[in-house]
Amino acid sequence: MNRPIVYFFTDFGAQGPYLGQMETALLVRAPQARVINLLSDAPPFSPKPSAYLLGALLPWLAPESVLVGVVDPGVGTDRKALLLESDGRRFIGPDNGLFASLLKSSGTRAWEILQDPAQLSATFHGRDLFAPAAGRLLGEGDLERQPMPRHRLVGADWPGQLAEIIYIDHYGNAMSGLRAGDFTPDTVFRLGEVRLFRRHTFADVPPGEAFWYENSLGLVEVAVNRGRSDTTLGVQVGTPIRPE
Amino acid sequence: MNRPIVYFFTDFGAQGPYLGQMETALLVRAPQARVINLLSDAPPFSPKPSAYLLGALLPWLAPESVLVGVVDPGVGTDRKALLLESDGRRFIGPDNGLFASLLKSSGTRAWEILQDPAQLSATFHGRDLFAPAAGRLLGEGDLERQPMPRHRLVGADWPGQLAEIIYIDHYGNAMSGLRAGDFTPDTVFRLGEVRLFRRHTFADVPPGEAFWYENSLGLVEVAVNRGRSDTTLGVQVGTPIRPE
Amino acid sequence: MNRPIVYFFTDFGAQGPYLGQMETALLVRAPQARVINLLSDAPPFSPKPSAYLLGALLPWLAPESVLVGVVDPGVGTDRKALLLESDGRRFIGPDNGLFASLLKSSGTRAWEILQDPAQLSATFHGRDLFAPAAGRLLGEGDLERQPMPRHRLVGADWPGQLAEIIYIDHYGNAMSGLRAGDFTPDTVFRLGEVRLFRRHTFADVPPGEAFWYENSLGLVEVAVNRGRSDTTLGVQVGTPIRPE
Numbered sequence: 252m253n254r255p256i257v258y259f260f261t262d263f264g265a266q267g268p269y270l271g272q273m274e275t276a277l278l279v280r281a282p283q284a285r286v287i288n289l290l291s292d293a294p295p296f297s298p299k300p301s302a303y304l305l306g307a308l309l310p311w312l313a314p315e316s317v318l319v320g321v322v323d324p325g326v327g328t329d330r331k332a333l334l335l336e337s338d339g340r341r342f343i344g345p346d347n348g349l350f351a352s353l354l355k356s357s358g359t360r361a362w363e364i365l366q367d368p369a370q371l372s373a374t375f376h377g378r379d380l381f382a383p384a385a386g387r388l389l390g391e392g393d394l395e396r397q398p399m400p401r402h403r404l405v406g407a408d409w410p411g412q413l414a415e416i417i418y419i420d421h422y423g424n425a426m427s428g429l430r431a432g433d434f435t436p437d438t439v440f441r442l443g444e445v446r447l448f449r450r451h452t453f454a455d456v457p458p459g460e461a462f463w464y465e466n467s468l469g470l471v472e473v474a475v476n477r478g479r480s481d482t483t484l485g486v487q488v489g490t491p492i493r494p495e
Numbered sequence: 496m497n498r499p500i501v502y503f504f505t506d507f508g509a510q511g512p513y514l515g516q517m518e519t520a521l522l523v524r525a526p527q528a529r530v531i532n533l534l535s536d537a538p539p540f541s542p543k544p545s546a547y548l549l550g551a552l553l554p555w556l557a558p559e560s561v562l563v564g565v566v567d568p569g570v571g572t573d574r575k576a577l578l579l580e581s582d583g584r585r586f587i588g589p590d591n592g593l594f595a596s597l598l599k600s601s602g603t604r605a606w607e608i609l610q611d612p613a614q615l616s617a618t619f620h621g622r623d624l625f626a627p628a629a630g631r632l633l634g635e636g637d638l639e640r641q642p643m644p645r646h647r648l649v650g651a652d653w654p655g656q657l658a659e660i661i662y663i664d665h666y667g668n669a670m671s672g673l674r675a676g677d678f679t680p681d682t683v684f685r686l687g688e689v690r691l692f693r694r695h696t697f698a699d700v701p702p703g704e705a706f707w708y709e710n711s712l713g714l715v716e717v718a719v720n721r722g723r724s725d726t727t728l729g730v731q732v733g734t735p736i737r738p739e
Numbered sequence: 740m741n742r743p744i745v746y747f748f749t750d751f752g753a754q755g756p757y758l759g760q761m762e763t764a765l766l767v768r769a770p771q772a773r774v775i776n777l778l779s780d781a782p783p784f785s786p787k788p789s790a791y792l793l794g795a796l797l798p799w800l801a802p803e804s805v806l807v808g809v810v811d812p813g814v815g816t817d818r819k820a821l822l823l824e825s826d827g828r829r830f831i832g833p834d835n836g837l838f839a840s841l842l843k844s845s846g847t848r849a850w851e852i853l854q855d856p857a858q859l860s861a862t863f864h865g866r867d868l869f870a871p872a873a874g875r876l877l878g879e880g881d882l883e884r885q886p887m888p889r890h891r892l893v894g895a896d897w898p899g900q901l902a903e904i905i906y907i908d909h910y911g912n913a914m915s916g917l918r919a920g921d922f923t924p925d926t927v928f929r930l931g932e933v934r935l936f937r938r939h940t941f942a943d944v945p946p947g948e949a950f951w952y953e954n955s956l957g958l959v960e961v962a963v964n965r966g967r968s969d970t971t972l973g974v975q976v977g978t979p980i981r982p983e
Contacts, residue, residue: 254770256763256766258759263665264664264665264666264754265509265753265754266508266509266534266535266536266664266665267534267536267664267665268533268534268548268552268712269664270532271502271531271532271533271534272533272555272711274531275500275531275555275556275557276555278500278529278531278557279557279558282498285766287759287763287766288758288759289756289759289760290754290755290756290759291754292754292755295665295666296721304756308756308760311760311763311866312763313766313767314767324697324698325698326696326697327695327697327698328696328698372710372711373695373696373708373709373711374696374697374708374710374711375710375711378555378711379711420752420755420757421751421752421754421755421783422752422783451815451861452814452815452816452861452862453812453814453815453862454812454813454815454816464861464862465861466860466862466863467760467860467861467862467863467866467867468756477784507909508908508909508910509753510752510753510779510780510909511778511780511908511909512777512778512792512796512956513908514776515746515775515776515777515778516777516796516799516955518775519744519775519799519800519801522744522773522775522801523801523802526742539909539910540965568941568942569942570940570941571939571940571941571942572940572942616954616955617939617940617952617953617955618940618941618952618954618955619954619955622799622955623955
């Protein structure tokens with residue numbers, strides 16, 4: 252039995268009744284799907300940092316999976332709903348830049364999903380539009396859509412990297428939108444007044460010291476060994492970070 | 496293969512070792528079941544607000560699903576364990592009002608689940624009683640039970656709506672136990688000293704403004720655009736809300 | 740279809756992009772597996788208290804399940820990766836004491852998992868090593884390994900119980916590493932200056948009173964009825980607790 256993986260990438264939080272309603276809307280249409288909550292604490296209402304985080308996660312998604320992305324401050328407005336196909340994977344979500352990382356590639360195809368507003372709540376298109384669309388894509392239904400040129404989508408002109416903090420994790424480590432592979436190991440980053448040197452791993456630095464390293468997604472990440480970069484350094488999503 | 500959906504509706508939090516133990520107790524008895532954690536942060540120890548939230552979620556549950564509800568401050572006392580059947584769905588949990596929304600309907604049938612106290616821990620009937628009962632219902636076992644008249648269950652006499660805040664979500668939005676469809680759009684609600692006007696969606700109000708709207712469950716919900724109603728307005732579960 | 744249960748036991752938090760990447764690494768290799776997030780908020784960077792919590796959870800794991808444990812402050816160093824087999828269940832994780840509770844039993848067998856460092860990130864062996872190892876164990880691949888004498892593993896000489904707080908749950912209840920069955924009901928515990936008497940269940944004590952009881956895992960647990968032991972008593976992971 253083919254059991255496609257469907258990822259949810261949202262800013263809903265791990266709690267609350269929202270993810271379960273989305274999962275229901277998917278599974279009643281595609282009972283064979285498997286749901287993985289890839290991220291439920293994307294920066295709230297913030298498609299731009301979310302887009303760079305999603306871009307860094309792409310290599311780690313299962314082949315032929317479907318990702319439903321719901322970071323959607325424009326819900327209830329006339330922003331479009333999208334289906335994208337790239338490298339064998341499909342992506343469903345709002346046209347607000349969340350999928351910007353896919354738009355550089357000439358292999359990416361895009362469609363607008365045609366919605367019937369009568370069936371939509373004003374505030375929860377994850378349940379009413381995006382998860383059902385994934386269900387129809389994988390199930391027996393049909394998804395009404397029309398091709399869109401990808402260069403016209405929001406985010407098509409965004410840069411490949413973002414010199415800002417894009418996510419702060421459970422441990423208080425701060426991911427940036429910069430790819431570590433583009434910087435030499437002796438690069439010193441500035442984060443406000445703080446200068447950050449590269450270390451290979453947490454075991455290399457004394458407790459309490461701030462440093463940068465290549466994280467497991469290939470991004471420049473700032474950490475304080477056995478501490479939190481957000482409280483210690485005052486870092487938050489959107490804080491600029493730049494090489495000296 | 497029939498793969499029934501089993502919802503968990505609890506106040507356990509998204510973390511901790513409790514949900515995984517419940518899921519195990521279910522799956523060893525009914526390996527074909529699929530678990531959806533519908534809600535893990537129901538108001539702790541508070542069956543009444545939880546009941547109105549659960550009632551609002553009913554239309555969004557999958558057909559023929561089973562819901563295991565564990566908001567259970569009376570665990571370890573002699574409160575009864577229940578099985579309810581309503582509209583093709585089944586519900587398992589304590590007799591403390593959590594399922595009050597089902598008790599108005601003449602189509603609802605109720606049973607007391609007969610427990611063997613020797614097999615129960617004093618504090619975790621989710622794992623020891625309710626999840627195993629769902630497993631036996633869906634699996635090969637048999638569930639010992641006796642019919643109960645639904646009008647004798649806790650919550651049978653509760654009102655259809657509750658003029659209080661019943662849940663505060665990840666974003667700081669505050670759901671009430673009032674159905675928006677019963678109020679005209681020009682209704683002004685009072686929440687303490689604050690007067691709240693209706694807006695259609697977040698995009699309709701400037702950042703920082705408090706308002707009410709019909710949420711995706713059909714309830715009157717209070718929000719502050721790009722802010723939190725709980726910290727800004729001092730709202731918490733149990734705060735009264737009433738139309739002027 | 741055989742559908743083995745795979746538990747994740749981590750300190751990653753319920754949020755963040757880590758669990759979803761681990762789940763992917765498992766499912767692409769063993770599509771038939773079912774994942775249960777048994778615990779995602781183990782004491783961070785703290786294999787020792789985590790080990791006693793894991794030990795208490797063992798009786799509640801499904802037969803023939805696999806547990807992937809990632810509480811791994813030594814990631815990126817040369818600490819070994821382990822496969823253990825005990826009582827029909829298998830355990831995969833770092834050699835840092837996390838599986839100490841298994842090492843007393845003569846029936847436990849142990850192997851070192853042979854790693855190719857070239858395929859590992861410096862900071863996320865859950866995704867790069869441990870989850871793939873579980874996938875190969877359950878899937879078609881092969882897991883390269885060599886037998887290890889269990890008495891040489893970290894934690895082999897740890898005591899059977901730990902007179903400390905090992906976990907604080909969602910409600911603010913504090914679990915200790917002591918087995919309640921080894922203490923008579925009239926035992927009085929000291930936690931700093933506070934004396935704690937045994938109560939059977941929450942319903943037995945007035946709101947605000949601190950007490951101890953046998954929790955659902957068989958451990959001595961400290962609670963404050965309708966309150967939080969951590970904020971009320973200043974308890975945290977590592978706080979000593981001892982019988983008078």
